[in-house]
Amino acid sequence: MIEINGITKTYGEKVAVDDLTTTIRPGVVTGFLGPNGAGKTTTMRLIVGLDRPTAGTVRVGGHSYAHSAAPLAEVGVLLDAKAVDKGRSARNHLLAVGATVGIGKARVEEVLAMVGLTEVAHKPAGGFSLGMGQRLGIAVALLADPAVLILDEPVNGLDIDGIQWVRALLTDFAVEGRTILLSSHLMSEMQLVADHLLVIGQGRLLADTSMSDFIHHTSHGEAVEVTSPDAGALMPLLAADGVVITSTDASRFTATGVSSDVVGDLAAVHGLRLHNLTTVTASLEEAYLELTRDKVEYVGGSRLAMAA
Amino acid sequence: MTNQTNPTVHSAFDDRAHAERPAADSPAVMSAALTRTRVATHKQTFARGLVSEWIKLRSVKSTWIGAGAFGVVLVGFAALGALLTSSAAGAGPQMTDPLSTVLMGANLAVLVLGALGALAGAREFGSRMITTTTVAVPRRWKVVVAKATVLTAVILPVSLIGVFGAYALGMPILGAHGATTVALTDPGVLTSLVGMAGYLTAIALIGFGLGMLFRGTTGAIAGIIGGVLILPMLLGSLLPDSWDVVLQFLPTSAASAFTVVAGSGGMVLSAAAGVVVLVGWVLAAVGGAGVSYVRRDV
Structure with a gap:
């Protein structure tokens, strides 16, 4: 001790x-x-x-x-x-x-x-x-x-x-x-x-704090990676408060603030095809960078509004 | 998690860990029990600090190179001095006393020991080993006293061997050429030789103190050369005679009270006072190093 x-x-x-x-x-x-x-x-x-x-x-x-x-x-x-x-x-x-x-x-x-x-x-x-x-x-x-x-x-x-x-x-x-x-x-x-x-x-x-709490609270937590030929139709359905969607190409996107269960269920209800649905845990590196970036901005005295 | 790449090594560690550890219910209990056993067997004591410093001093080449260089200078100059004096002696009475002749290398040899002491005091600061030492022995005074003790235990015998070696080589050369000689049984001769070894050791310790105080050899060696060689000569010739009272307290002048080294100025302390003054210089240097090491961050 x-x-x-x-x-x-x-x-x-x-x-x-x-x-x-x-x-x-x-x-x-x-x-x-x-x-x-x-x-x-x-x-x-x-x-x-x-x-x-x-x-x-x-x-x-x-x-x-x-x-x-x-x-x-x-x-x-x-x-x-x-x-x-x-x-x-x-x-x-x-x-x-x-x-x-x-x-x-x-x-x-x-x-x-x-x-x-x-x-x-x-x-x-x-x-x-x-x-x-x-x-x-x-x-x-x-x-x-x-x-x-x-x-x-x-x-x-x-x-x-x-x-x-x-x-x-x-x-x-x-x-x-x-x-x-x-x-x-x-x-x-x-x-x-x-x-x-x-x-x-x-x-x-x-x-x-504990490692898991640190990663969970500091970063955006878990993200869901989705591959779907119907991505264009699925993305608007997921849009809600606190959900951030980043589209990488026409058939792939990553969503945070929503669980893979919700994404899967929504796709089934609307008859949309899913080729991949993966939950990605945030890394310590991301959480750490998030925390120290905030810190740097705070110290700089000009907390800028983050885009998105 | 197991180590697949080096299983033997890792299992050796595990065996030891389990053998020494009493079973306990919670990690906290286990930890407390372990700490107690280890504290009992792995106590840090002054004697153990001495052993550590002895291992350090003997396991670097510079210690033995320095000691060897010291011996070569002292004994070599004894032979050289005796030969030169002998060749001049045939013409008339000798100008210098035989003891000074065989110990004429002491003025140079003392600088070798001063540098050796400075290195002993400074080298851990140069290598940053001092951080490991300080973590191992956090009561820092113990480190200083152990280092000084071990240095003395090496340098004093080396000095005695060097001084008596110079005597043993130089006197027969003088005698063989018909020059004046002295015997160990003559009044004051033994005292002078032992005193010389004491003086040499004292300068090594002052060098050690300066090395530890300055945390580098450059300043310490400059201090030794300046204080032992340059300052006495310079002050002795520049200052008026009235300053002799002060000059006799310089380390080398104090040592001249009980040995054959040349001091500065005309006044000489009594032998006992000379010893006291020289020991005072040693205590000031080593004590100063101790205070600095205890107080400053390392």
Whole structure:
């Protein structure tokens, strides 16, 4: 459990995090979204005490991280995979970090095998590719089998094997009742793995909700894709308040604000042919863009009336 | 979800997870129980911080390259100095004392150790490794003290070996050519040699403090060269004699009270006072680095 209570962080004039309050609960994967520079990394740094908040408090597992008795066992962190000494081997890097909480060779070898770095563990970490560096960063986060996992862009540069492995790991960790905070720019990946979402923009909390609620409420919800030779006759029948129809060509259109049941029934009643009737769930990407677009307009102070 | 591409690796993780975890009804209960077991076995202690810093220091090449360069300079200059002095000695009485002759490399060697210290203090800031270190040991004072302790544990023996090596190589050369020599049992000789090793270690620690304070090697090494080499010479020749009272408190001048390095100005502290002043410089540099690291964001 991570309890963030009214944290603000300013660097000179710039406000990086602005009065953020939220609780990141155990047992679910919490996704952390926001445009570049929105304050995601700063928030993560504030949680583990790398930066001190200008105002507010953060508690991890009930206390300030600075007072943690077994830091690495409480929180595993991946903030910057390139933050390793270039000349030190991956194995020595893990041994040095693990030693701070009494972790020795056996566990280091275990973690190296987990992230698939055993073969290259003796090589200087400075020569690692982005993906290998990322694996090493994940290995550090997992060293002491932590109760809380904070990962900033963990799949950045990982190959498909690595991405699938991280996905499985996060799901397992959530099932085991651990707390997971994860940021990523890959919306499709986030949609697959996260149960809960925090969205911030310009340091402020824009959304703190479950994944399904976020997609449902922020976007137009579900859409119905229709292919029909009688599209020209069907479209006027569907017209109603809240229904938006976008026609792609003479025989195809997409309708929002109406269910596939209604479309199918109407077609049957009027004897119109249907070749395809598909319900399309809105994606996280669409919902996210919708939310941040609104935010940008709001901030710009000139909320324009949207066409259609 | 299972990992199809790397099943062995993933199952290894699962086995461990299940073996360590007591069964519990709700995830929250399970999480709390897990945290307690892990906290009990994975406590962060100062001793563990020391082990970590030792692994870090020994696992980078620069530590041993620096130590090697230091030894070569100190011992090499001892041989060179002894040979040069010996060849001049036949003509008349020696001008310099034998100990100064065999330790003539110290003025250069001290800069090598100062740079080594600066690197030990600054390199984690350059690589950003300091973020990982700070997350692993959030009580930041422990990091500074552990780093300084481990650095001392490496540099002091290296300095002692270098200094006694220079003595052991230089004195026989002087003796073989009929020049004046001193023995370890002569008054003040042993103290001077040990004092020299202490001075060398102190400068490495001051370099470490500056490196951590400036978060970079450039400023720290400039500080060491300026403070140890340039400032004493410059001030000693530029300032009037009345400033000697102040100059004797410079690190190198303070060290000249208990070793054979050349200080600035005419006044010299007592040996005990010299030790106190030099230790004061070390504490100021390392303490300053500590305060800065504790207070600033990393």
